[in-house]
Amino acid sequence: MMSILVTGGAGYIGSHVVRALGLAGMDCVVIDDLSSGHAEFVPDEVPLVQASLLDAAAITRAMTDHSVEAVIHLAGFKYAGVSVDRPLHTYQQNVQGTVLLLEAMEANGVDALVFSSSAAVFGTPDVELVTEDTPTRPESPYGESKLIGEWLIADVGRSSGLRHTSLRYFNVVGSAVPELYDTSPHNLFPLVIKALREGRTPRINGTDYPTPDGTCVRDYIHVADLAEAHVVAARRLVEGETLEAVYNLGSGSGVSVREIMDAAAAATGIDFEPEIGPARPGDPARIVATGEQAARDLGWENRHTVHQMFASAWNAG
Template sequence: MSWLVTGGAGYIGSHVVVALLEAGMEPVVIDDLSSGFARFVPDGVPLVEASLLDTATITATLRDHRVEGVIHLAGFKYAGVSVQRPLHTYSQNVTGTISLLGAMVETGVDTLVFSSSAATYGTPDVDLVTEATPTHPESPYGESKLIGEWLIADVARAHRLRHTSLRYFNVVGSGSPGLYDTSPHNLFPLVFDALVAGRTPRINGDDYPTPDGTTVRDYVHVADLAHSHVVAARRLAAGESLEPVYNLGSGDGSSVRQIMDTIREVTQIDFVPEIAPRRAGDPAQIVASGKLARRDLEWEMRHDLRSMVSSAWEARQAAG
């Protein structure tokens, strides 16, 4: 029996694949390589290069590999770009999830862990986001993730489906030298790219109502996140019930300036960030409680900010 990881050639998915291997579970990857890389999939792990929209191939993969459950990470994750590309975003994240669920119903695969996002909350009006905080997504991306959660809950009412959705906050770091975040829109890769190219990294706004004036976010290490996926998968497969939704947040925030200071220490590249105007729609602070996940999913911050930055930097350098 194996576990299908959709998006397993991506940044987080490849870490989930490694965590499954370490737990003695057998991963199989489906990925269309639109933002992932075949080299991120460890040797010996089958990679089916196909789109989620190809229901027939998903169905065949579920059957051929005797899949017992699915960890569904494939998706288009660029919230800002999704505003310009709503149809693409909905097709990848909503139609793609419908296609996957259809294949699962068809083949009787009844266990699912879904990658959701902090973007489902939009700009929360609370200091600490919990799973009870109302959802107000502010982009097609956030909406598509919330619709994914609804779809899964609706399918579970009509068919047998054990499921949970994990709302990630800001995922950073690296658990293996070759696996790193390649997103052209996330803070760590943006700063690293600037430093490598000899440009000055930029802070967007230093006049927010936060302790040092820069925006505060909740950063979590990708390997800690991957571990909780494995725990969720195992518990669901064992017939244990989980909450429909968990926040994977640390309960603690770091400011952009703190990140820049840590990057300066770790890389030993001296720089003074340029202060640019605020970006429209950037909330001052988003920090989430991970209390429920700590209770049920062995969710723990095993890495501090320095280790998040240093592992990301090492993986970035190893990649050349």
């Protein structure tokens, strides 16, 4: 029986993709070095290969042992801020790892790939609504490495006929089930939840931005909706269809930091007034993308409200 290789499938997003594949009746195998993933996030019935993408032999064994016909590539070093201090590590994990994966795919006749890219490829866009045609100007080694990944994949597609697509997204939040949750030390939702559980008051950085309530507006999407888009893309590629090279998985509207704090209070029953800190240098007032192209081709839809997003995150873990 053929299966899909999910790189980084023991991580927060990857484990939700694995779950969505199972719900769709599609077999998969996970490869993850568990540097930020968790073995317990992978269902018992799903094979887990504990290895780095820098281990070319391990990638090949996973492909041959499990009759892999397509890849959903989520593995990578994902911390944009940290990447500034660790550029070589970031490029090694995200660029060299992708090169070795593509080589293994080519050698083993695996010709379909869904790449987990990032809205970090845009940097700080100067448009009200980001589209797939918005110029890419990454501002961190992480964003650069993701854009290089897109280029590599597109080049291989032109040379070998690889069917592929790259999915770009901003802030992924929430949980589909309580046992799968975000453990990142850098993301807003886990930081707010940690503060509230420890009896501390969450903080807003800056309240004088040119937005409706003065706080930054970002594109927050629920991880279950995101996972479903990966599965739809993989299925269409496996069936021999051609997709666009890139899709933005955006909400089209965005959510402010103040709205998230209000949702946190409502979901937890903790009545708090967030602390106000100074705006952080370089934080743009608004970054929101349209998901119209993905809606057309992948059935993409942001199906959860901010209240549902925060409540699912609070009830997980």
